[in-house]
Amino acid sequence: xxxxTQSPGTLSLSPGERATLFCRASQSVSISYLAWFQQRPxxxxxxxxxxxxxxxxxxxDRFSGSGSGxxxxxxxxxxxxxxxxVYYCHQHGSTxxxxxxxxxxxxx
Amino acid sequence: xxxxxxxxxxxxxxxETLSLTCTVSGISMNTDSWSWIRQPPGKGLEWIxxxxxxxxMSSNPSLWGxxxxxxxxSKMQFSLKLTSVTAADTAVYFCxxxxxxxxxSQGTLVTVSS
Numbered sequence: 001x002x003x004x005t006q007s008p009g010t011l012s013l014s015p016g017e018r019a020t021l022f023c024r025a026s027q028s029v030s031i032s033y034l035a036w037f038q039q040r041p042x043x044x045x046x047x048x049x050x051x052x053x054x055x056x057x058x059x060x061d062r063f064s065g066s067g068s069g070x071x072x073x074x075x076x077x078x079x080x081x082x083x084x085x086v087y088y089c090h091q092h093g094s095t096x097x098x099x100x101x102x103x104x105x106x107x108x
Numbered sequence: 109x110x111x112x113x114x115x116x117x118x119x120x121x122x123x124e125t126l127s128l129t130c131t132v133s134g135i136s137m138n139t140d141s142w143s144w145i146r147q148p149p150g151k152g153l154e155w156i157x158x159x160x161x162x163x164x165m166s167s168n169p170s171l172w173g174x175x176x177x178x179x180x181x182s183k184m185q186f187s188l189k190l191t192s193v194t195a196a197d198t199a200v201y202f203c204x205x206x207x208x209x210x211x212x213s214q215g216t217l218v219t220v221s222s
Contacts, residue, residue: 043214044202044212045153047206047210051208056208056210095166096155096167097155099153099154
């Protein structure tokens with residue numbers, strides 16, 4: 001089973017700043033099977049990034065993903081108030097699929 | 109556009125079976141996989157299981173064999189059965205589809221209580 005550990009647990013930044021979120025896997029994950037989701041309160045998760053670095057339809061180019069092996073990163077440049085949410089990494093390369101525990105991004 | 113909508117009881121008694129159905133529209137079901145994911149109140153996401161168009165199913169071992177996921181593509185539906193539920197199974201249940209779970213339902217709260 002692949003365990004995903006996200007850091008930090010909470011990130012508090014101001015509009016216009018840059019956020020860097022980390023996801024570490026307990027074993028290597030193919031870049032084809034690493035995704036990132038955004039979940040705002042009371043809403044379903046929304047796919048942001050798939051295949052490590054590909055933005056889903058309609059996702060602003062402020063969001064970017066990178067990484068390989070066991071270490072992956074989601075970067076949000078020039079933060080906006082609506083970026084306030086919990087972000088989850090997700091691997092779907094080997095069952096059981098798994099999610100990280102989430103990083104809460106707060107915009108001051 | 110692609111839409112997924114769950115249906116099923118919002119309250120299930122302990123030791124009984126939780127049953128949910130997800131109805132899909134706007135996309136063919138013969139693409140990728142169809143998943144169930146849940147989120148206990150105030151907590152993170154847990155993958156429950158998935159099924160492919162051809163019927164191949166996989167589920168999370170943490171649920172101790174209590175999960176069955178089935179598909180009826182002719183009705184554009186897939187379903188979840190979770191047996192022997194306890195209070196720990198209280199959660200918002202989502203259905204999702206697509207190669208990277210591109211599409212999600214809005215989620216439905218299922219409470220396990222007598």
